[in-house]
Amino acid sequence: MERILTARAGERILLLGNEAIVRGALEAGVAVASTYPGTPASEIGDTFARVAKDAGIYFEYSTNEMVATEIAIGAAASGVRAITSMKHVGLNVAADALLTFAYTGTRGGFVLVTADDPSCHSSQNEQDNRYYALLGGIPLLEPSSPQECYEMTKKAFEISEQLELPVIVRTTTRVSHVRGPVVVEEIVPGPKKKEFVKDPKRFVTVPAVARERHLVLLERLKQAEDRAERSEFNRTIKVEGGGKLGIITSSVAADYALDAASELKLSVDVLKLGFSHPLPRKMVSNFLKEHTVVAVVEELEPVVETQVRAICQHSSINTKIVGKDDGALPRAYEFDQSIVAAGLAWAFDLKAPEMPLPEKAEDLPVRPPVLCAGCPHSATYFAVNKATNRKAIFASDIGCYTLGVSPPYSAADLLVCMGSSVGTAGGLAKVNDLPIIAFIGDSTFYHAGIPGLINAVHQGHKFLLMILDNRTTAMTGHQPHPGSCKMPGGEKLTEVPIENVVKGCGVKWMKIVDPYDVELTTETVKDALAQPGVSVIIARRECALVAERNAIDAILAKQYIDQEACKKCRTCVDKFQCPAISSIDKVQSIDDELCAGCGVCAQVCPHNAIKEAKK
């Protein structure tokens, strides 16, 4: 059994921030957990998936973040404790549910974890989801370490039940993906079932109810602020005895501030805010009065800073505030110790810290992420380029296949969010003469592609939708989706086949191809583009990584390049892309160990120089 489940009270175990969140929830007696996977939040759901059965709780990978949130709302409104987790942009999808749930409030503890991604390590933007707490009137906890992830998640359920409000736990990539020691307590299972007690004047948000409930929410927020004033997560840390200089900070920026203060040998008081919305205004006001200069150190948006400045104005405090507004700290990208040290030096009028000059790295060959050896998307993109002679506009979507944006495929021209390929394709088709091709992955199609497809059929848009069906949610770690028939642990799920959905949406022309068959795929794309309305091709072939792991058709036939037949035309490296194929000193060759045996390169070579290796 997993250590995260078996660790006893007092044990100190090494946990990822995301795993610590799960342990905190288990100790709080959570009954229902849900998610839609997305970096940097994925390990929360994946850990629940591994332990749910043994822990006796319910967990699901929902179709999208809104459904995941609604699953947790249904459970928590009934009275059990529930948690849902997602990446930051997932909360855009879930926001409609969350913001009104703040009005009805909850019975059982309800915790929503949002994992933000400053620096866009694996995201399309770096939005600061603390604004959702302000927007919705929702209490917000911001852990900075695995220990705090654990403690705050556990406490969040209690806060949620006491205030009868949903609570947001907000991490960032450097909180979710930092591993550190966590001292745990005992797991105390909570109730798994509760009968929903009907109360439509609270839970059915028709306008008359909503108007009443908004006032209730505002009242609860006052109680929440009192709670924040008393919270153990809001505390002052004295560095070198403290003094008249102050720092107000939250999340992982607090850790960088502590490191930077030591580096600068500062005598400073650090007010670390873990329960940061509603802001404990009395505590902050007192802190401001006790210090002459206060630096506000927070990643991304000046959420706390703006409120701190408002407190100064409101209470006529003359303390000098330094932060993003004066350019001491940047509003974009994640921080590190040196960015914070430079900001503090500016704020407190010190000499900038001396940082050792790095040895300038030579111009080294870059190594960006690429589509894997045997990746079916590679074959699809090659076929599409061949069929269209690259004279098409490509609406792309979120997943591994977005990597097709790079040469040699250049198969992405427009991308904004999950499911956007389908919707934007309709708009593109209305104003462009070139053919429009939308690419969407299987999981993304279920997540947010279906309304766009219904719209396309209904409005008569003309484009080709290619559903790149690799039978899994590959990018985030191979989680199941509605096209899967079982959970990672083997529990049965009911498959909802994509083709049934496509037909149900009213699509008249649909074909299913195996992208490993390059010629068939190419010809099918040509046929599809000749159709009058929306056409759909499902390019179906299991993710090469899963195929290899499960030894399903894993090695069809390894290939090699017959050097005598090779005409050095470079088609296999300039028009196709495979990590197993290299061209070094004008010699093209295939790495036998990396080759997945898909045989696509043999179809790509115009001179039949790529051949099956003898087994």
Added chain:
Amino acid sequence: MSDIFLAGVGGQGIITASRIIGDAALLAGKNVLLSETHGMAQRGGSVVCTARIGDAHGALILDGRADVILGFELLETLRALPKASRSAAVISSNETIVPLSVSTQKLHYPTLEEAKEEILKAAGKLLFVDARKLAAESGVPMSSNVVMIGALAGSGCTGLPKAEFARAVELNITRKVSENITAFNRGFDEARSLSL
């Protein structure tokens, strides 16, 4: 304090290696923070992890501050050099995984000699480990990462005892445990015999 910067290519088991360091530190009664790269970078891209043993607050390692660069692939070791302090020990596998950019943009992949020269310009000490060979000879060809952990333990750079490292390997590697301990020991002896 000991700051270790791990660098390699997605799929080489670098996160597992960092977890082994973390557990070894914990078993030795030390504090530790690890930061990991997940998601997009794992599709054959560059992967880095940090391990800070001691009472640090932030998990990131600044340029010029790493005490050890633990490199799992030659080119990625070179890419990590800006992190090395002047006196840093660079422990690198000599394994090469040629990135696609070398083929598509006709770039030059550095030779072992060129790499050695660059490393010694930036850092204090260097040890190349034939990790792939030692792993294969131990019966676990995929466990280059365990060999590299052995070399890190053998180098003495972390101040953590060998027994804690070995126990941490057992905690994190569930298959072919005794072969992996052999791989760990081969790496350990390699670093020891060169008295880094």
